Each structure stands twice: as structure tokens, then as C-alpha cells.
Amino acid sequence: MSAYATEPAGLTTDRLVADQAIGIAEASSSATPPPVVDAGVKFAVAEFDHCYNVAHCVAGEWVWASTVLRRSATMPASAPLHQLNRVRLFGAHTEIIVHANEEGHFAGFQHTHAADAQDLPPYLQPRARTYLLIGTPSTRLQCQDGFSVIDHPSGQVAVIPFEFDKERTPLGGTREHFTADPVTGAVRVAAVTWTGFSNGAPLAHDGRKESA
Numbered sequence: 001m002s003a004y005a006t007e008p009a010g011l012t013t014d015r016l017v018a019d020q021a022i023g024i025a026e027a028s029s030s031a032t033p034p035p036v037v038d039a040g041v042k043f044a045v046a047e048f049d050h051c052y053n054v055a056h057c058v059a060g061e062w063v064w065a066s067t068v069l070r071r072s073a074t075m076p077a078s079a080p081l082h083q084l085n086r087v088r089l090f091g092a093h094t095e096i097i098v099h100a101n102e103e104g105h106f107a108g109f110q111h112t113h114a115a116d117a118q119d120l121p122p123y124l125q126p127r128a129r130t131y132l133l134i135g136t137p138s139t140r141l142q143c144q145d146g147f148s149v150i151d152h153p154s155g156q157v158a159v160i161p162f163e164f165d166k167e168r169t170p171l172g173g174t175r176e177h178f179t180a181d182p183v184t185g186a187v188r189v190a191a192v193t194w195t196g197f198s199n200g201a202p203l204a205h206d207g208r209k210e211s212a
Helices: 019-031
Strands: 011-017 041-048 054-060 063-066 084-091 092-102 106-115 127-132 141-143 147-151 159-162 168-180 187-202
Touching: 019 041, 019 084, 019 092, 019 106, 041 187, 084 187, 092 187, 106 187, 127 187
Parallel strands: none
Antiparallel strands: 011 106, 041 054, 041 084, 054 063, 084 092, 092 106, 127 168, 141 147, 147 159, 168 187
């Protein structure tokens, strides 16, 4: 059985130094601006044991949802650092992930979309994907201060660090990176990075997405 290439095509990975990882973790716990060095990073999602928080960066200023939205018990103003599991910061070309290990220490890495990815063979070129954030007509969308609150019929509430246009389909974005088996030539998805959010096709008047 042959092994695949270790690096996904069109993607570079660099380890964060310890101070960077700890700084991002502490900022996420206290809902303060994270020390992000890449200007292309525009969004953040911090996952804790029993809650989460999201943030966006506009004109160089970071804002956490917990500082402007007071309605959700799952998004407190701050959360204990020892309950932080993972932080994901991302933008169109960069993704930074910081995670806690079993000992409670923080480490992380940065994914960067390679500038020469378009020179790869067609079957290895990274592929942009979008996914629906609202799947049923009865789902409610409310927007406030650059954030969107999605109320699902099941009672689940999701807060997105992007203010969608209520007349368009709310979309999340990812990018797939591939690798090929050097012996068989078989291609598989080796990594998926988050890229952001966008407004999709116009919604029909009844709330359903118009057919293409």
C-alpha cells in the first residue's frame, strides 16, 4: 500500500511559536483582540467546553459577538482559559488553528494558500466550496452589529461573524486541497480550510432559494 504525499497541494503549513498560540488562546478566552499577524485573517471561532464565541475584523478592529450580543447563554462575555478547546482564525487565503493538548498547553499552526497553486495540474488545483447556512424556509435570520443570528426550527441558534443580506442566501466558504498517491495516481481531499462567508443567490419571496 503506497503512501500519499504528506503536504496537501497548494497549501503550506507553518507551526506557531508558543507565545503566538498562547496569545491567541488568552485573547479568545477574554474576548479581546487576538494577536494575529496575517492581515488576511478576518474571522474567528473559539470553542469551549460548554459555549463558543465568534469574532470578525473590520478595518483592523476585532469585535467578539459576546461584547455586542447579550441574548445567548452559550456565548458568555468571557470563558475560563482551561475550558478552551480550539480557536480557528481564517480568511480568504489563511487559516490559523490553536488547540489545547491533554496537558492543557496550547499549540497551533498556520495554513496558507500557495500563490502558485494555479500552476498545479488541474486535478490537484485547490477547489473553492460553499455551503448553505439556512436549509429550511422557517429558519429565521437576524442581523446586528456585523453579526448574524440564525434561529433553526429545532431550537438551535447559531451566531455567524458576518452580517448577511436578508434577501440573499447565506453561505459559508471552504477550500479543498488535494494529494495524489504517487503509485496509483488516486486523488483524495487532504485538507479543508475555512475561507469566510458570503451572500449567495437571491431568495424567493416565500423564503425559499430560487432555483438556478
